[in-house]
Amino acid sequence: MLLITRDSELQRAACSALEDALKRTHIEKQKAIARFDEDYANLLLGCESVAHALLAELNMWLLLKEEKPDEAWNHLVDAQMASIYAARAHDGFRHLEHHHQRLEAIEHLVFPRQVFVSSGMLVGFQECSICRRDYDGCEHLVGRPYMGQFCYIIARDIDLDHVAIVEHPADKRCRVERFNAEGGTRNRMTWKIEPDATDA
Ligand SMILES: [Zn+2]
Incomplete structure (x- = not known):
C-alpha cells in the first residue's frame, strides 16, 4: 500500500x-x-x-x-x-x-528542495520526561527508550533568541512555506501564487 x-x-x-x-x-x-x-x-x-x-x-x-x-x-x-x-x-x-x-x-x-529554518531558544529549565528532574543532573539520555517510553526534554521558561536558515534542521517541518511574489505569496511546494488573505 x-x-x-x-x-x-x-x-x-x-x-x-x-x-x-x-x-x-x-x-x-x-x-x-x-x-x-x-x-x-x-x-x-x-x-x-x-x-x-x-x-x-x-x-x-x-x-x-x-x-x-x-x-x-x-x-x-x-x-x-x-x-x-x-x-x-x-x-x-x-x-x-x-x-x-x-x-x-x-x-x-x-518533493522540491526545501529551505529549512531553525530557531535558537533560551531555555530556563530542561526537565527530563522520564524522571521529571533536571536533565543535566539525571542519568537518562534523550532518544533512548526506558520501560517502553522514549526520553525527551521538556523545556520550561522558553525565550526565542534567533531564527536562522539551516541545511540540517532538528525538525524538517520548520521550513519556508511561502515567499512574497507579485500579487500575493508564492507557495514553495505548488509554486502557485496565492493572494494575500488581507486582499480578499
Ligand atoms: Zn531523567
Whole structure:
C-alpha cells in the first residue's frame, strides 16, 4: 500500500487496521510495564513506532493525491522520525534504518528542495520526561527508550533568541512555506501564487 498508485480506499482501510494494531499494542505495552518487563515494553514501543511510520507514510500518499503537498510533507517528516525512533527502541528494529533511507529518497524525488529554518531558544529549565528532574543532573539520555517510553526534554521558561536558515534542521517541518511574489505569496511546494488573505 506504500505507493502513490494504490487505491485510496484500500489505503484508508490499511490506516484503520494500523490504528487497531496501535491500540492493541498500547494495551500490551501497559501490561509489560506493570510487570517491569523493560525489554518487552521497549520491543512494543518499537512496534508502535513502526505502526506510526507506516500510518504517516500512507497519509502522505493520500494527501498528495488530494493535492495537499504541505500537509503531506508533515506526514513524510513524521514517518522519517518514527522510523528512526523504531530503530532506537529495540535492537529487533535495527533493519528500519533501510526503511528510513527509502523515506529520505522519497523526500528528494517526490518533493522540491526545501529551505529549512531553525530557531535558537533560551531555555530556563530542561526537565527530563522520564524522571521529571533536571536533565543535566539525571542519568537518562534523550532518544533512548526506558520501560517502553522514549526520553525527551521538556523545556520550561522558553525565550526565542534567533531564527536562522539551516541545511540540517532538528525538525524538517520548520521550513519556508511561502515567499512574497507579485500579487500575493508564492507557495514553495505548488509554486502557485496565492493572494494575500488581507486582499480578499
Ligand atoms: Zn531523567
